Each structure stands twice: as structure tokens, then as C-alpha cells.
Amino acid sequence: MLATAGTFLGTAASYCCCMACRCAQKNIFARSARAGYCVLFTLAMVLAWVMRNYAKPLIEKIPWVMSHAAADDSKWFGQQGAYRISLGSFIFFALLSLIMTNIKYKSDWRNKYLQHGGWGIKFALWLLFLIIPFFIPGGLEWYGWVARFGSGLFLIVQMMILLDATGLLNDLWFSKSEENPKYMYLLLGVTAGCYIGTVAMAAVGFWIFKPSGGGSCTLNILLIVWSLLLTVGFSLMSVHPGATNGSLFPASVMSAYCMYLCLAALESEPRGECNGLENKAESASAMFFAMMLTLGAVIYSAFRAGSNTSTFFTTSEDGDEPTEKPLLEGAEAGTSAGLDGEDAKAPEIQKASRDDKEGRAMDEFTPVTYSYSFFHAVFALASMYMAMLMTSWGTGDGSALIDVSWASVWVKMGSQVVTALLYCWTLVAPIVFPDRDFS
Template identity: 35%
Template sequence: MWCASCLASACAGCTCNLCASALSAISRRSARLAYCGLFAASLVLSFLMRQFATPLLKQIPWINTFDYTQPDEWFQMNAVLRVSLGNFLFFAIFALMMIGVKDQNDRRDAWHHGGWIAKIVVWVVLIVLMFCVPNVVITIYEVLSKFGSGLFLLVQVVMLLDFTNNWNDSWIEKDEQKWEIALLVVTVVCYLSTFAFSGLLFTWFNPSGHDCGLNVFFITMTIILAFAFAIIALHPQVNGSVMTASVISVYCAYLCYTSLSSEPDDYACNGLHRHSKQVSMSALILGMLTTVLSVVYSAVRAGSSTTFLSPPSSPRSAMLLTGWTSAASDSSELMDVGWTTVWVRICTEWATAALYIWTLGKRNTANIGHIVLNLGS
């Protein structure tokens, strides 16, 4: 018995030392990636709470304050919003602490790179405390987070534009025939994918026997934008690239698909309504993946700069898991489904197109990253 107790204590001590060493190594190499890891953990935690925390929330009196039976969907969204608020407060506090830090000589820089065990404890405590606040606080945060999520969608588009332009420039600078062929292959594949996918959208979301003019308009606009991108990029007075235009075209087609797939289950023009649960889950996973990738990329690109691209917390993860609907509304059990989601995503597609066309003219004097930093200043 005594041996077993000693062995357990030794194992626990080794585990703690190993965790501390790992956290210290991560902080030395890149605190930015560690912060992104916390952000990704918050996404996973939000998803798990949404799926499994409803019975627990029903037992908390200051959350379940209703005289009537509230649907499970309300508790699911409430759980997501509380995790999101705790995560937002954690990153907001550290962002405020870093205001004015110019270089590593500032004493506060050590707070940014070190103390990861304490930071994780604070992160956990803040999330737990959010389950102790009254519902009115969560309602206010829900309204504010919708505006923050819309802003993050635009930032995500900027990250894509920055990435594709850097990708294109890096291959052109190699000045070798194999890289020119690679650019051509990527361009052709992207455009073929765009038009083939658009054809599938006509099949899925314009079923015969129904008046689906709105869906046809959305899909047609996506095809027109793809042609417009190529024409503008090839204009002699524009410093553009057809490869970049093709990548943006694919992304716009993807946004059009996610928008149409978010149409209500009972909408006759949604040809995927029989597979609505699978489509909703796949859209959620893709949305979470793109969110994490954009945050990681912004962390690597923006680094320790004090611009608005530095990645604290994104309220979009609340909105991804609540479908941009209100916790007080009578929503379906599906994630990311509803007309609000449809219009948010289709407007994001159009904003992407407008921003891309606008930046084509600006690339004569600056790259996309510098343009965006100037916008944020």
C-alpha cells in the first residue's frame, strides 16, 4: 500500500514537471501559437458544452429561471455563450495589459511569454465564473458578439487575400518553369472546381417544380464574380494574378454553398434537407477549421504587433455554434441553420469580392498585409 502511494505521488510529480517543462518550452518558442492553442481549446470546449451540458444547466437555478419549460436549444446556446464570454475576457484582459508594449525590454513582455500554468488556471477560472453570472449578462454579450463576429469574418477574408497573394508572389519570385507550371495547374484546378461546384449548386438548390429565384440569383452572382475576377486581374493597368483570382473564386463558391445549405430544413428549395444534420455538422466543422487556421495565420503574420489583426478571442466561435440566432428564439436543433446565417454568409461572399477587387488596385504600391494594417491604424 505504501509503495503504491509513493509510486502514485512520484507519477503525479513527474507529470506536473513534464507539463511545466512543455509549457515553458512552448512559451520560449512561440507564445503566439500557445495562445492559438487556448483559442482552439475554447472551440472544442464550446462544442462539448453545447452537446452535453444541457442537463447540468437545467439544475442551476440562476440559469434555469423560467416558469415554463425552455427548449434544450436555449440551454445549448447559453452554454456556448458562457464559454465564449470567459474566453473573450481572458484574451481581452491580456490585450489591455499589453497596451503600449513596444519591445522585449518592457517588463510586461515577460507576462506575455511566461507564466503559462497561471494563465491556464486563470482561463479555466474565468470560464467557470461565467456560469455563475445571471442570464442578462449573457444576453448583452450575445448582442455584442454578433457585431464582433461580423468584423472577424471580414478579418478572415483579409487573411485569405494576404495568404493567396503571398503564395502567388513567392512562386513567381522563384522564376523557374516548374513553378510557373504549378501556378497554371493551381489556377486551372481552382476555376474548374468553381464552375463544377456551381453546377452542383444549381442541382441541389434549384429543384424542378419550385420557384427558387433567390437561390438562382445567389449562384449566378457567384459565377459572374468568378469571371469578373479573372477579367480584372488580367487588365494591363492592374497588378493582379489569375491564380489569386481563381482561389478567391473557389472561396466565394464555398461561401455560396454554406449560405444555401444553411437555409431552413422546411424550405422547398433546399435540396439537401434530407441530409440537413450531416450538412449542418460538416459546415460547422469546416467553419471551425477555417476560423482556427485564420487565427493561427494572423498570429504568425501579425505576431507581436499592436494592430487589430493580433488574435485575441473571436466571438465568431459563439456564432458558429449558435447559428447567429438568438438564445431567446425558437430555433431548430441544427447548428448554423436559419435565414440570418444565410444572409450573413452571402453578404460575406459579396464583401470578399468587393475587398478583393479594391485591393487589386492597391497592390501597385503595397501588399495586402500593409493595406490592412493601414486600415486598422
């Protein structure tokens, strides 16, 4: 009786799962392909984390990998597991990026059948690409070096997106303030809030990473003071008469972001007397929550960077009409909301127009709302960044914690320096090249 009931429940559960997947494909993934790819990337990150901590029993059974194994080193096994999942995810998204090259209009068959359709086949290929790297003999230390380079590109893309967003937002609010003074108050309020937040983060940094009785902690103090000096430098440069593109709003946002990178770097320090987090117990639930926050931040960054391609692509290859929407028009165009350019307010009208011959004819000249190839390229780079997070940038020093090592510290501080240089260049470039248009 119990066996029969168990079989019935198992069959019912399988049927429900299948129906849920079919419903998701028809109602969610068909309208927002990016949601589907984010799900696949999320699953890959979770699998990489699982392999990072529990890969040893599996890899020990693979003789062509064990021939190059370090002597019973659990960290090595975890590193190899994370590398192979990351490599599989990279191959999957890199292949999609190549296939989706030069899609400019919605009438392209790849838009319907590859980007927005065929999810069953794509899921099977995704699984296949995750499995294939486990058949590669020996260690994958070479992939670790490649992933370091790809991760650096991923971080640079994020910085450029942030710089572009702050500049566009500043121009948008300032132009609207001429008609509505509320936008000027909003601009001033956010600017003040960012400066207050920067000082508050610095205070928290001194409190946590220069604990009483923890010694001099010279390095931590130096990094925090350096970040505060960047804030002063950004502000002075932005109000200089020669900085025609200068404004305190972008300066405040970049100051807050650089201070955040400083705190993130200090948090990645291996636990010691100068890291106040050493005294806080790392419970299983707290570690899981921290892991989910880290993974969520990476997924969101990849999604936004891949969708907002206006920073890198402004016109079609023919140069006659734009194929990308401005970053701040995502709410209307769907470039960052997740509907891939469909109007969420009138789905019935859209369905009727798609069924109508005239509507199909118009689709032949309707540009896609974001670059599919660039979107997948960003997720391919994010897959490499995933490997670096899981292995503490290839050092294997993170033990049970994600992204904790001295390599992580200096990568984040390096990102801060690059961000500062990029922002300073936006202020200096119009002075150095007065004949060029930087608007």
C-alpha cells in the same frame, strides 16, 4: 486489493498528467506560445459546444440566471451556456491583448514572463474567466449583439489576410519566374486549378442544392449563378488595361473563395426540400466529424490571422525598422510555423547564444516576429465568432447541427459580397487615386 490498485493507478495517472503538462510547458509552449493559446482556445470551443447541448441541468441550479429563463426552452439554456463560455474566453484574450500592447523587442520582460511563460497562472486565470460569466444575473442576449459585431470584424480580418496573401504570392512567384520558369508554370497551374475548382464547386452546388423533385429552388440557383458572375467579373477586371495591379492568379483564388462561401452558405440552410443534405442521415459520428472540421477551421483561421500581422502593421511605432515579417516569409521567420521566431535548425546554437552575454545584449534590439497584442485581439474576436457559430448567430435555430440557420446563410453571403468589394477596390483604387502608392 482492487481499491489499493485503483488508488495506485490514479496516483500514477495524475503524476503522468502533471509531468506531461510540465514537459509541454518547457518544450512546446516555451518555444511556441501560440500553440499554448490555441490549446486554450480549442478547449473553450469544446466547452462551448458541450454547454450548448447539455447546459440545462447546470443553469437550472443557478437562481440568478433562472429568474430570466425562457419557459423550459432547451435552446435558451444552450444559448446561455455558449454565450457565457464565449464571454469568458473573450475577456481572457482581450485582457492579454491590452497587457501585451506595445511590445516591440524581445528584451521586454512581458515577452518572457507573460507571453511565453507563467502558463500555470494563465491556465488558472483562463478557468476563472470562464466561470465568472455564470455569476452574471439574467440572460446574456446583450452579449449576443456585441458578439455579432465582433464576429463581423473577425471575418473581415480573414478576408484582408487572404487578399494580402494572394497578392504577395503572385508577386513572389512572378518575380522568381524570371530566373526559374518553373514558377511561371506553377502560377499558371494554380490559376487554372482555381478556375476548374470554381466550376466544379458550382456543379456540385447545382447537384446538391437543386435536387430533382425539390421544386424550383430559385434562391439556391440565384446564389450559385451570382457567384459565377463574380468569377467572370473578377477575370474581366483583372485583365483590363487600366488595372495596373490586375492578374488572373488573384482573380482565380478570389473566385474559388467566393464560390466556397456560396456553398458554405447553402450548406447552412435549414434542412428542406431544396437542401439535398436533408436526405442524408446525420449519424452521431458524422455530426461529431463535421463539428471538429468547423472548430478546426475557426482555430486555424484565428491562428493565421493573429500571426500574420504584416497586413496591418508594417513598421514599428518609431518608424525606423519593421517589427513584422512579410506574410510569405513565415517559413523562415517562424511567424506562421509556430516557433515564434526561433530557428528550428540550430536549437543548440540558440541556447548557447541566449546564455551568452552578447546574445542577451543583442536581444535588446531584436524585434518580435509578430504583434502579440494583435494576436490576442484576433483570438478575442474569434471567441465572439465561436458564440455565433454555436447559437446560429443568436437565433437558436440550429438544433443539433452547428452553424445551421438562415442567419448563417446571409452572414456568409454578406461575407462574400464584402470580399468581392475589397478585391474590386484593390483593382480600382490605383485608377481612382493615381498619385498614391498601392504597392
